[in-house]
Amino acid sequence: MLFDTLSVLWPMASRSDTMKNYRAYRSKLAMSKHSRLKYYGLAVIACAVAVALAGPLDAPSSCFLLAIIVSSLFGGTGPGLLAVGLSAIAFNFLFLPSPLSLSSPSSHYLRFGVFVVTALATSQLVETKRRIEESRRRIEEALSSTQARLSRATQIATVAELAASIAHEVSQPLSAVVANGRACIQWLSAEPADLANAKVAAERIIRDGKAAGEVVQHMRALFKKTALERAALNVNEVIEEVLSLIHDETVRKRIVVETDLEKRLPQTLGDRVQLQQVIFNLLLNGIEAMESVADRPKKLIIRSKAQSSNAILVEVRDHGAGVADSDKVFEAFYTTKEKGMGMGLSICRSIVEAHGGQLGISPSQGPEFQGQGSQGPGTTFFFTLPLGAMNSNE
Amino acid sequence: MSKDDPIVYVLDDDYRVRESLTSLLSSVGFRVEVFASAAEYLKFQKPDSPACLILDLQLPGMSGLDLQREIAGDDAPAIVFVTGHGDVPSSVRAMKAGALEFLLKPFDDQELLRAIDAAIAQDREARLKRAEMAELRRRYALLTPREREVLPFVVAGLLNKQTAAELGNSEITIQVHRGQVMRKMAASSLADLVKMAGKLGIS
Numbered sequence: 260m261l262f263d264t265l266s267v268l269w270p271m272a273s274r275s276d277t278m279k280n281y282r283a284y285r286s287k288l289a290m291s292k293h294s295r296l297k298y299y300g301l302a303v304i305a306c307a308v309a310v311a312l313a314g315p316l317d318a319p320s321s322c323f324l325l326a327i328i329v330s331s332l333f334g335g336t337g338p339g340l341l342a343v344g345l346s347a348i349a350f351n352f353l354f355l356p357s358p359l360s361l362s363s364p365s366s367h368y369l370r371f372g373v374f375v376v377t378a379l380a381t382s383q384l385v386e387t388k389r390r391i392e393e394s395r396r397r398i399e400e401a402l403s404s405t406q407a408r409l410s411r412a413t414q415i416a417t418v419a420e421l422a423a424s425i426a427h428e429v430s431q432p433l434s435a436v437v438a439n440g441r442a443c444i445q446w447l448s449a450e451p452a453d454l455a456n457a458k459v460a461a462e463r464i465i466r467d468g469k470a471a472g473e474v475v476q477h478m479r480a481l482f483k484k485t486a487l488e489r490a491a492l493n494v495n496e497v498i499e500e501v502l503s504l505i506h507d508e509t510v511r512k513r514i515v516v517e518t519d520l521e522k523r524l525p526q527t528l529g530d531r532v533q534l535q536q537v538i539f540n541l542l543l544n545g546i547e548a549m550e551s552v553a554d555r556p557k558k559l560i561i562r563s564k565a566q567s568s569n570a571i572l573v574e575v576r577d578h579g580a581g582v583a584d585s586d587k588v589f590e591a592f593y594t595t596k597e598k599g600m601g602m603g604l605s606i607c608r609s610i611v612e613a614h615g616g617q618l619g620i621s622p623s624q625g626p627e628f629q630g631q632g633s634q635g636p637g638t639t640f641f642f643t644l645p646l647g648a649m650n651s652n653e
Numbered sequence: 654m655s656k657d658d659p660i661v662y663v664l665d666d667d668y669r670v671r672e673s674l675t676s677l678l679s680s681v682g683f684r685v686e687v688f689a690s691a692a693e694y695l696k697f698q699k700p701d702s703p704a705c706l707i708l709d710l711q712l713p714g715m716s717g718l719d720l721q722r723e724i725a726g727d728d729a730p731a732i733v734f735v736t737g738h739g740d741v742p743s744s745v746r747a748m749k750a751g752a753l754e755f756l757l758k759p760f761d762d763q764e765l766l767r768a769i770d771a772a773i774a775q776d777r778e779a780r781l782k783r784a785e786m787a788e789l790r791r792r793y794a795l796l797t798p799r800e801r802e803v804l805p806f807v808v809a810g811l812l813n814k815q816t817a818a819e820l821g822n823s824e825i826t827i828q829v830h831r832g833q834v835m836r837k838m839a840a841s842s843l844a845d846l847v848k849m850a851g852k853l854g855i856s
Contacts, residue, residue, distance in 0.1 A: 426737060427758075429759075430737045430757075430758035430759045431667045431669060431670060431737060431758065432669060433758070433759035434669075434670055434673070434758040434759040435669035435670055435672070435673040436673075436759075437673075437759055437760065437761070437762050438670070438673035438674050438676070438762055439672075439673040439676060439677070440762070441677050441680075441762035441763075441766075442673065442676035442677035442679075442680045443676075445677070445680030445681055446676075446680050449680070453680075456676065456680065460673075460676050460680075463669070463672060463673060463676070467669050467673075470669075
């Protein structure tokens with residue numbers, strides 16, 4: 260059971276999918292504005308083609324109708340009506356016997372009416388279809404973001420469960436070891452000594468000690484087992500992905516998130532999901548550290564920069580209560596939180612180190628924190644990622 | 654083994670804990686009975702000896718706290734809880750329901766033995782008290798209805814004459830009843846009878 264829970268500790272893959280969808284959607288929106296103009300052009304071209312074909316085919320009405328349908332089908336109401344206008348003008352001047360003769364005005368108006376109705380009906384049809392698609396996309400988006408949130412909730416619950424399982428799995432054999440050890444001494448110090456029972460007790464000590472050791476080994480193997488899936492990535496993108504994930508949380512807790520991301524950050528090799536995990540953890544820690552802050556703005560700053568020619572530095576700075584023992588925070592099972600199990604930073608450190616980088620801590624003493632009371636200077640966590648991380652140990 | 658030899662019941666679903674506690678407790682001279690589930694424990698015909706129950710909080714089926722509630726009130730032995738995940742609410746509940754001790758695994762052997770000793774001492778005392786009460790009730794049951802009426806007046810310190818006036822009897826009748834009460838309750842003095850009446854809740 261313990262190792263089942265451990266294996267669901269890395270559910271962030273689904274989140275990066277969400278991000279991809281979101282980005283595709285954004286770029287589509289931007290594109291549609293640009294292409295709107297193109298469709299007006301299309302309407303003009305369609306009408307020109309209709310003018311060109313109307314003479315040879317001797318079917319001006321059908322040609323213009325076709326041009327209008329094409330324009331409103333692709334461009335919507337605007338280009339459709341433009342085509343109607345153009346068609347009306349072209350028809351009037353080119354295909355009526357004489358522009359000034361009003362020989363058959365009623366059929367002329369009727370034709371114009373048919374043009375307009377066609378344009379409107381076609382564009383409405385297209386518009387309706389687009390709306391349906393849009394709302395479907397929104398629903399899908401909402402669904403996937405709910406899933407992302409759910410997986411985060413599961414993750415947090417899992418950590419607490421994990422702590423309880425580890426404690427239980429180790430404490431059972433340890434209890435037995437202690438009891439058997441005492442029993443062994445008792446059997447040996449009896450008069451006369453009961454060697455047979457003492458031997459049995461000693462054998463059980465070995466067996467149960469090994470069982471406890473196995474639990475520890477399994478855990479270790481599990482943390483190692485998550486092999487890195489390295490790919491070239493921009494750390495700024497990873498940071499933005501995580502920021503969008505915790506956006507709701509920061510709004511709800513009235514936290515001001517400031518980003519200071521170096522624009523031309525070189526790409527690095529890394530496991531996207533695991534780096535998300537690290538940044539996510541550091542940000543979440545910062546948010547939690549500021550939970551009780553009331554006398555100053557809750558400011559969370561994340562910064563990225565090229566530290567030197569061969570490393571990237573990411574800093575997460577909070578404005579919270581600060582950390583009392585900055586060495587201990589990275590130890591497994593050390594926690595200052597009521598509900599934490601003290602694994603977050605320890606996992607972060609092993610991930611960063613597996614990337615060939617370093618994770619560290621320093622008190623937040625940047626200019627923005629000075630002169631705001633001596634209490635709670637906050638904490639800065641930083642990690643580095645080497646640019647040449649490609650051949651570091653696996 | 655004599656009737657007064659204490660028994661330690663161990664109820665834990667982990668065989669390693671059962672085995673090790675059997676070895677430990679028998680090495681220090683206790684009689685040990687182990688069970689893997691609450692149902693097994695309930696089925697067991699318990700001998701009439703001082704006892705204590707080492708109870709795991711998390712058990713398959715009926716939990717430790719459920720069992721504690723189930724057997725409360727009967728002549729249940731004193732309970733020492735042991736648990737792998739001790740949370741505050743369940744330890745508070747256990748202690749409120751009369752558990753003697755709440756130990757976290759991995760427990761300290763000395764602490765466990767001390768808790769068992771204390772639990773058995775408590776159980777022994779509780780058993781003595783229960784036996785005494787049973788004896789008093791047996792004696793009280795021998796009294797006739799009239800004698801039971803007289804008893805409160807006697808222990809309240811009324812003279813025979815006053816009691817007779819209250820109950821509308823002759824003084825000599827009351828004197829006879831009073832003698833019967835003293836004899837049947839096996840009271841050596843009026844003070845002794847007052848004490849017994851106090852324990853029986855008569856005043």
